[in-house]
Amino acid sequence: MVSRIKCVYAQNPMIITVTANPMVEHVFPVSRITPGRPHHPSEGWAFATGKGINAARALHHLGEDVLAVVATGGDRGREVIRRLEDESIPVRAAPVSGETRAGFVLYDRGEVTTFYGPGPTLTQEDVEAVVATVTQALPARLLVLAGSVNHADLYPRLSGLEVPLVLDFNHPSFQECLAGAEVRLAKPNRAESRSLLAEDDPVRASALLTEAGAQWGVVTDGDGPAVFRTGNQAWRVTPPVVEAVHPVGCGDSLCAGLIHAMDRDPADAVAFAMACGAHNASRPGIGHLDRAACEALAKHIQLDPL
Ligand SMILES: Nc1ncnc2c1ncn2[C@@H]1O[C@H](COP(=O)(O)OP(=O)(O)OP(=O)(O)O)[C@@H](O)[C@H]1O
Numbered sequence: 001m002v003s004r005i006k007c008v009y010a011q012n013p014m015i016i017t018v019t020a021n022p023m024v025e026h027v028f029p030v031s032r033i034t035p036g037r038p039h040h041p042s043e044g045w046a047f048a049t050g051k052g053i054n055a056a057r058a059l060h061h062l063g064e065d066v067l068a069v070v071a072t073g074g075d076r077g078r079e080v081i082r083r084l085e086d087e088s089i090p091v092r093a094a095p096v097s098g099e100t101r102a103g104f105v106l107y108d109r110g111e112v113t114t115f116y117g118p119g120p121t122l123t124q125e126d127v128e129a130v131v132a133t134v135t136q137a138l139p140a141r142l143l144v145l146a147g148s149v150n151h152a153d154l155y156p157r158l159s160g161l162e163v164p165l166v167l168d169f170n171h172p173s174f175q176e177c178l179a180g181a182e183v184r185l186a187k188p189n190r191a192e193s194r195s196l197l198a199e200d201d202p203v204r205a206s207a208l209l210t211e212a213g214a215q216w217g218v219v220t221d222g223d224g225p226a227v228f229r230t231g232n233q234a235w236r237v238t239p240p241v242v243e244a245v246h247p248v249g250c251g252d253s254l255c256a257g258l259i260h261a262m263d264r265d266p267a268d269a270v271a272f273a274m275a276c277g278a279h280n281a282s283r284p285g286i287g288h289l290d291r292a293a294c295e296a297l298a299k300h301i302q303l304d305p306l
C-alpha cells in the first residue's frame with residue numbers, strides 16, 4: 001500500500017485542497033467601531049475564503065499545481081467559484097444542499113473583529129458529492145484537509161483515498177485521519193492542539209503528532225514561537241517581527257510554504273514556512289504570497305534546535 005502511494009505521489013504534481021465550509025468574506029477597514037451607530041468605511045472588498053481555499057491560493061501564488069475542491073451551495077456558492085476563477089485558481093465545485101455562508105470582517109491595523117455566518121449542515125449525500133468530486137480529480141500527490149467540517153464522515157472518507165494527507169482542522173475525526181493514512185504534515189495551532197491532543201505544550205504536542213505517524217508535526221501559536229518536528233529533528237522558531245495587518249490565514253500560508261519547500265533541507269523548509277506565515281500577516285489579503293519576499297524573509301529566521 002505505502003509503495004503504491006509513493007509511486008502515485010512521485011508521478012503527479014497536483015495538490016488538491018478541500019474546503020467543506022467556504023465563505024464569501026466582506027472586509028471593511030474602519031478606524032473606530034461605535035456599537036449602535038452607522039458606519040461608512042471609505043473602502044471595502046470581498047473575497048472567497050475557507051482554510052482549504054486559503055491554502056490553495058497560497059500554493060497557487062507559490063507556483064504549485066493546485067486544485068481547490070469546494071463544497072458549494074446556492075448563489076453564494078456560485079459566487080465563491082466565480083471569485084476563484086477570477087483569481088485564476090483552478091477550482092471544482094462539489095454541489096451541496098445548503099447555502100454557502102457569508103462573513104463580515106472589520107479590521108483596524110491588526111485588530112480584527114469577525115462575524116462568520118452559519119454554513120450549511122452537510123448531509124450524507126453532500127459528503128458523497130465531495131468525495132466523488134475529489135475522486136474524479138485524482139490522481140494527486142497531496143490532499144489538504146483544512147478547516148471546519150460538520151460531518152464526522154467527510155475527512156475520514158477522504159483520508160481513505162490513498163493520497164498522502166495534510167491535516168489542518170479541529171474536529172474529533174482528526175485522530176482517525178492521523179492514525180489511518182499516510183500523513184505528510186499535521187498542523188494544528190496551539191489552541192487546536194489543546195482540544196485535539198489534550199496537550200498545551202507545543203513541544204510535546206508536536207511529538208504526539210509525529211509519534212502518531214505524521215512526517216511533519218507542527219504546532220503554531222500566532223506571533224509566539226512555533227514548534228516544527230520531523231524525524232529526529234525539532235526546532236522552536238520565533239516568528240519575525242512584522243507589522244501585522246491581517247493575521248488571518250497565516251497557518252494556511254505556513255502550510256503552503258512547508259508543502260512547497262518540503263524537498264529542501266528540513267531547516268530551510270522550516271524557515272521558508274515561517275516566512276510565508278509572517279508574510280501573510282503583513283498583508284491585507286489571505287494567501288497572496290510573494291514568493292521572492294518569502295525567500296528573502298526566510299534568510300532572517302532563526303531556528304532553535306530542541
Ligand atoms: N502577528 C504575526 N507576526 C508574525 N508572524 C505571524 C503572526 N501571526 C502569525 N504569524 C506566522 O504564521 C504562523 C501561523 O500563525 P497562527 O498560529 O496564527 O496560525 P493559525 O491559527 O493556524 O491561522 P489560520 O488558521 O487563520 O490560518 C506563525 O507560526 C507565524 O509564523
Ligand SMILES: [Mg+2]
Pocket residue numbers: 168188189251252
Ligand atoms: Mg489554522
